[in-house]
Amino acid sequence: xxxxxxxxxxxxxxxxxxxxxxxxxxxxxxxxxxxxxxxxxxxxxxxxxxxxxxxxxxxxxxxxxxxxxxxxxxxxxxxxxxxxxxxxxxxxxxxxxxxxxxxxxxxxxxxxxxxxxxxxxxxxxxxxxxxxxxxxxxxxxxxxxxxxxxxxxxxxxxxxxxxxxxxxxxxxxxxxxxxxxxxxxxxxxxxxxxxxxxxxxxxxxxxxxxxxxxxxxxxxxxxxxxxxxxxxxxxxxxxxxxxxxxxxxxxxxxxxxxxxxxxxxxxxxxxxx
Amino acid sequence: xxxxxxxxxxxxxxxxxxxxxxxxxxxxxxxxxxxxxxxxxxxxxxxxxxxxxxxxxxxxxxxxxxxxxxxxxxxxxxxxxxxxxxxxxxxxxxxxxxxxxxxxxxxxxxxxxxxxxxxxxxxxxxxxxxxxxxxxxxxxxxxxxxxxxxxxxxxxxxxxxxxxxxxxxxxxxxxxxxxxxxxxxxxxxxxxxxxxxxxxxxxxxxxxxxxxxxxxxxxxxxxxxxxxxxxxxxxxxxxxxxxxxxxxxxxxxxx
Numbered sequence: 001x002x003x004x005x006x007x008x009x010x011x012x013x014x015x016x017x018x019x020x021x022x023x024x025x026x027x028x029x030x031x032x033x034x035x036x037x038x039x040x041x042x043x044x045x046x047x048x049x050x051x052x053x054x055x056x057x058x059x060x061x062x063x064x065x066x067x068x069x070x071x072x073x074x075x076x077x078x079x080x081x082x083x084x085x086x087x088x089x090x091x092x093x094x095x096x097x098x099x100x101x102x103x104x105x106x107x108x109x110x111x112x113x114x115x116x117x118x119x120x121x122x123x124x125x126x127x128x129x130x131x132x133x134x135x136x137x138x139x140x141x142x143x144x145x146x147x148x149x150x151x152x153x154x155x156x157x158x159x160x161x162x163x164x165x166x167x168x169x170x171x172x173x174x175x176x177x178x179x180x181x182x183x184x185x186x187x188x189x190x191x192x193x194x195x196x197x198x199x200x201x202x203x204x205x206x207x208x209x210x211x212x213x214x215x216x217x218x219x220x221x222x223x224x225x226x227x228x229x230x231x232x233x234x235x236x237x238x239x240x241x242x243x244x245x246x247x248x249x250x251x252x253x254x255x256x257x258x259x260x261x262x263x264x265x266x267x268x269x270x271x272x273x
Numbered sequence: 274x275x276x277x278x279x280x281x282x283x284x285x286x287x288x289x290x291x292x293x294x295x296x297x298x299x300x301x302x303x304x305x306x307x308x309x310x311x312x313x314x315x316x317x318x319x320x321x322x323x324x325x326x327x328x329x330x331x332x333x334x335x336x337x338x339x340x341x342x343x344x345x346x347x348x349x350x351x352x353x354x355x356x357x358x359x360x361x362x363x364x365x366x367x368x369x370x371x372x373x374x375x376x377x378x379x380x381x382x383x384x385x386x387x388x389x390x391x392x393x394x395x396x397x398x399x400x401x402x403x404x405x406x407x408x409x410x411x412x413x414x415x416x417x418x419x420x421x422x423x424x425x426x427x428x429x430x431x432x433x434x435x436x437x438x439x440x441x442x443x444x445x446x447x448x449x450x451x452x453x454x455x456x457x458x459x460x461x462x463x464x465x466x467x468x469x470x471x472x473x474x475x476x477x478x479x480x481x482x483x484x485x486x487x488x489x490x491x492x493x494x495x496x497x498x499x500x501x502x503x504x505x506x507x508x509x510x511x512x513x514x515x516x517x518x519x520x521x522x523x524x525x526x527x528x
Contacts, residue, residue: 168333169363173377174353174428187367265367265408
């Protein structure tokens, strides 16, 4: 398991390093070729860096960290992601489990899920702002909605994929429905549930940036990006994107670690071991 | 047969049809009694409905018509008095050997200390000391089959239903498992139905062998195996054994 971690970390560092070098080259070439003056909607904007070189990025990053804007934004946005994740999973997972176990519930809910499954967060944004106000609640509910749909499908599929032989074996050993749910269905479906949580976590980060457009206030990563887009300041946008990327990577690593811990019992292909 | 033997299982005109685009008649009126502590083997070609019949006895399937009585009461669903050993791997991969062995006891509501005692005894019985905390992925195919058999025995069921239990094992392991099962049966004396396509396995283990016809399954012939017990490697090469084997193969061939 440790070997797997180290190799993944190496790969991440290497591929990100390559990306950084490629960007460095592109920005060097770009600063010579790209216009500094661009037409935007109704007027010209002067002195724009479309591909800011490393020096500008560094300067911007130092400013954002020293002023406290970036650290506080990270804290606020991360908290929203985790709250939305917890709430969404707390609704989605039990609903998915019961949908898979109770035929009548599936019959009723399945079309709803299909219907709402791909509703983009941006479409729900004004609705949630109207219904739940401009505060924290609508932001977290927006994230939770996205998470709930993904984890519902994960839990549903996880339960559906429990091999019949385990259910029959448990029944023939005299297990009650409750015991089967706790000791057979739940552990057998857990790997798929955790996989869906991992996907939902990434989606939560995508959604938080949108959610933070609701009565946007500092500090938050979503507002930082929106503001930088309005100026426009490419270096701020770049720092914001990199920050979110690093946070997503860290979250993903944590989710993967949790998955590995919860599936120690599974047979693994030699490539993973 | 002079000795009065109690009927443990009665199957009366059991018919089973699998519904689908084309309905498949798997069993076509099977009537069969199994006596208390009898070891019965069912052999027959693939698709002769042998598995369907034991799945009905287990309560996993409802017969299309006919009835199965267990100790005089109709079977309505699965239950711990009829232990079932599956063709495929059926021990729970997310549970340790210990938890697998104790699962039936847990379901029965046996307290933890008592459970531990019975599990420790089972571990000794199948010779898996030191593997109590291991996950099934660390066991060989033969070991995990033995764990499954022991898991079923933990709650001391009256009837054992074995559905091609050793079908996925290699020949050497299979013959070792047959010896272990034979010893277990000598010690515990239970009513057993063994489904197998291995004629030799059937003769080696059973008191009586029932031969099924190809689909739809019907009883073609019953053969009593009166080889002395305990049986051993020598039994497999005795003239009586070979004669039984020849006559059963002839019956299958004439199908």
